[in-house]
Amino acid sequence: MVAVIEAAGLTKRYGDKVAVDDLSFIVQPGLVTGFLGPNGAGKSTTMRMLLGLDRPSSGRATINGRAYADLHAPLCEVGALLEARAVHTGRTARNHLLALAATHGIGRRRVDEVLDLVGLSHVAGKRAGGFSLGMGQRLGIASALLGDPHTLLLDEPVNGLDPEGILWIRTLLKSLAAEGRTVFVSSHLMSEMALTATHLIVVGQGRLIADASVADVTNASGGSVVRVRTEEASRLRDLLIADGVSVTSAERDLLSVRGLSSAEIGKVAAQASIALVELTPQQASLEEAFMELTRDAVEFGTAMDGIAR
Amino acid sequence: MTADASLGVTQSRVIASEWVKFRSLRSTWWSVGAALLVSVGLGILFSELRGNDIANGHGFEADQTALSLRGFFLAQLAIGVLGVLFITREYGTGMIRATLSAEPRRYRVWVGKIVTVAGVIFVISLAASFAAFLGGQAVLSQFHVEARILTPKGVIDFQQLGVSLGHAGSLRAVFGAALYMVGVALLGLGCGFAIRNTGGAIAALFGLLLVLPLLAQALPTSLQNDITKYLPMIAGTAGMATIRGSNELGAWAGLGVFGLYVVAALGVGLWVLRRRDA
Numbered sequence: 165m166v167a168v169i170e171a172a173g174l175t176k177r178y179g180d181k182v183a184v185d186d187l188s189f190i191v192q193p194g195l196v197t198g199f200l201g202p203n204g205a206g207k208s209t210t211m212r213m214l215l216g217l218d219r220p221s222s223g224r225a226t227i228n229g230r231a232y233a234d235l236h237a238p239l240c241e242v243g244a245l246l247e248a249r250a251v252h253t254g255r256t257a258r259n260h261l262l263a264l265a266a267t268h269g270i271g272r273r274r275v276d277e278v279l280d281l282v283g284l285s286h287v288a289g290k291r292a293g294g295f296s297l298g299m300g301q302r303l304g305i306a307s308a309l310l311g312d313p314h315t316l317l318l319d320e321p322v323n324g325l326d327p328e329g330i331l332w333i334r335t336l337l338k339s340l341a342a343e344g345r346t347v348f349v350s351s352h353l354m355s356e357m358a359l360t361a362t363h364l365i366v367v368g369q370g371r372l373i374a375d376a377s378v379a380d381v382t383n384a385s386g387g388s389v390v391r392v393r394t395e396e397a398s399r400l401r402d403l404l405i406a407d408g409v410s411v412t413s414a415e416r417d418l419l420s421v422r423g424l425s426s427a428e429i430g431k432v433a434a435q436a437s438i439a440l441v442e443l444t445p446q447q448a449s450l451e452e453a454f455m456e457l458t459r460d461a462v463e464f465g466t467a468m469d470g471i472a473r
Numbered sequence: 474m475t476a477d478a479s480l481g482v483t484q485s486r487v488i489a490s491e492w493v494k495f496r497s498l499r500s501t502w503w504s505v506g507a508a509l510l511v512s513v514g515l516g517i518l519f520s521e522l523r524g525n526d527i528a529n530g531h532g533f534e535a536d537q538t539a540l541s542l543r544g545f546f547l548a549q550l551a552i553g554v555l556g557v558l559f560i561t562r563e564y565g566t567g568m569i570r571a572t573l574s575a576e577p578r579r580y581r582v583w584v585g586k587i588v589t590v591a592g593v594i595f596v597i598s599l600a601a602s603f604a605a606f607l608g609g610q611a612v613l614s615q616f617h618v619e620a621r622i623l624t625p626k627g628v629i630d631f632q633q634l635g636v637s638l639g640h641a642g643s644l645r646a647v648f649g650a651a652l653y654m655v656g657v658a659l660l661g662l663g664c665g666f667a668i669r670n671t672g673g674a675i676a677a678l679f680g681l682l683l684v685l686p687l688l689a690q691a692l693p694t695s696l697q698n699d700i701t702k703y704l705p706m707i708a709g710t711a712g713m714a715t716i717r718g719s720n721e722l723g724a725w726a727g728l729g730v731f732g733l734y735v736v737a738a739l740g741v742g743l744w745v746l747r748r749r750d751a
Contacts, residue, residue, distance in 0.1 A: 217573055217574070233578060235577070239574070251566060259493065263491075266492075267482050267490040
């Protein structure tokens with residue numbers, strides 16, 4: 165399969181601090197790939213290196229096999245939305261887009277088209293400095309779509325948006341992927357990725373933690389836990405304990421069993437004539453899977469709040 | 474998603490883009506307006522005041538051309554700041570990342586900004602320079618004097634104070650003023666590329682132009698005479714004079730020396746632009 169975006173041993177150091185540490189991954193065409201990690205995990209730095217804005221300390225980033233700086237028409241191959249607003253506050257939305265369009269010979273009609281697409285036509289003549297966060301984000305998306313690129317690179321597109329804006333981004337991402345485009349979207353919100361992405365690249369402290377489908381990430385977090393409530397908890401625990409099975413007990417009559425399905429537990433209980441009061445399989449949520457994956461990678465304790473939100 | 478082969482980045486398209494950026498900011502036209510007003514307005518005002526003074530027997534002004542171009546000493550502030558802001562505001566707002574995403578070959582952005590600034594400032598300053606000269610000389614011509622001036626090129630008799638474009642060195646000085654303004658704008662641009670921060674770049678620009686001559690005054694006289702004429706503003710504004718002072722460079726030599734400062738600043742700017750993360 166052709167790699168649309170490829171990072172090979174990508175590393176970025178700022179003095180002693182390593183922001184991105186030997187990161188290698190491939191983003192495949194035609195689907196939404198989530199770039200997931202807690203705040204400060206190196207996602208934005210990676211995005212900037214992919215766009216040639218930051219120079220890697222070592223390693224390589226390529227788009228369609230070439231360095232970004234070697235692309236003849238970058239806006240027509242990759243559309244990018246960066247986290248910080250990349251818009252001059254004194255310029256109107258239309259003039260901002262016209263200036264970017266001029267570099268590629270893209271016409272005025274396309275500028276009006278993308279303004280319409282993101283719903284900014286009515287404020288096209290207003291200066292970007294007066295835009296709300298949501299409007300600024302829409303202008304950023306309009307810039308990214310200007311060259312009608314196959315690949316979109318979006319850094320935290322839902323950050324700071326109101327529910328209506330978040331819904332708009334979600335719908336847009338899905339429709340872009342449905343058109344066959346490659347979408348690489350970063351987020352620190354697992355729940356957001358669960359709704360839009362099919363594949364995940366998870367990073368923590370600049371290192372690759374997982375590169376797998378959303379389903380695989382969920383399973384990899386230790387699978388599911390089964391809650392078992394019975395009067396003979398300790399006798400059942402002795403019967404269940406085996407290789408690859410762990411049993412914990414929070415209350416005297418309650419067991420949390422990891423490594424066995426509820427059917428297997430039910431069978432063991434029936435053979436030993438133990439009456440069960442409760443037998444509940446609990447699917448690990450994506451949120452828990454993510455926290456499990458990044459537990460060691462979280463740089464500061466407080467960053468956990470950001471993930472769990 | 475149809476690949477259109479006609480779409481792509483070229484140097485001339487980057488220049489076109491920079492022109493869109495330049496003209497689509499209100500601050501551009503405030504700066505340009507201020508520079509026009511100050512250069513033409515002060516040129517005429519000084520001509521009137523000095524002319525009146527001379528007609529009343531208070532001294533004489535041998536370089537009437539330079540007198541009518543005096544306003545450019547103030548106009549250079551507006552033009553210099555314009556040059557600085559054209560790049561530092563991109564860093565300040567984050568626009569630079571959009572610019573460099575659209576054109577990752579950074580030297581083309583550098584070229585695009587230089588061409589845009591130089592072209593626009595030259596046209597505007599030349600218009601202002603002609604207006605200041607013609608307006609100033611028209612005012613001076615109201616005052617009739619009898620004077621005989623000894624210049625290095627011979628004796629000149631004046632019947633009236635005002636001179637025409639045909640006067641020795643006047644046309645060159647009018648172009649010199651426009652070239653000096655282009656240089657100041659590019660010096661500002663170079664400082665902006667090199668320092669990125671608006672305040673720092675403006676401080677550097679004004680330090681080079683205005684503070685260096687003041688510092689040089691503290692030097693021993695012998696050194697002062699050797700050094701002062703090579704300072705950016707002193708050298709550059711020699712291009713606006715028709716009469717060469719004893720410790721001054723000639724018009725073209727002065728503009729040439731000033732041009733070296735501009736090239737150095739822009740060179741450092743390009744080095745920083747290409748080397749540092751955006």
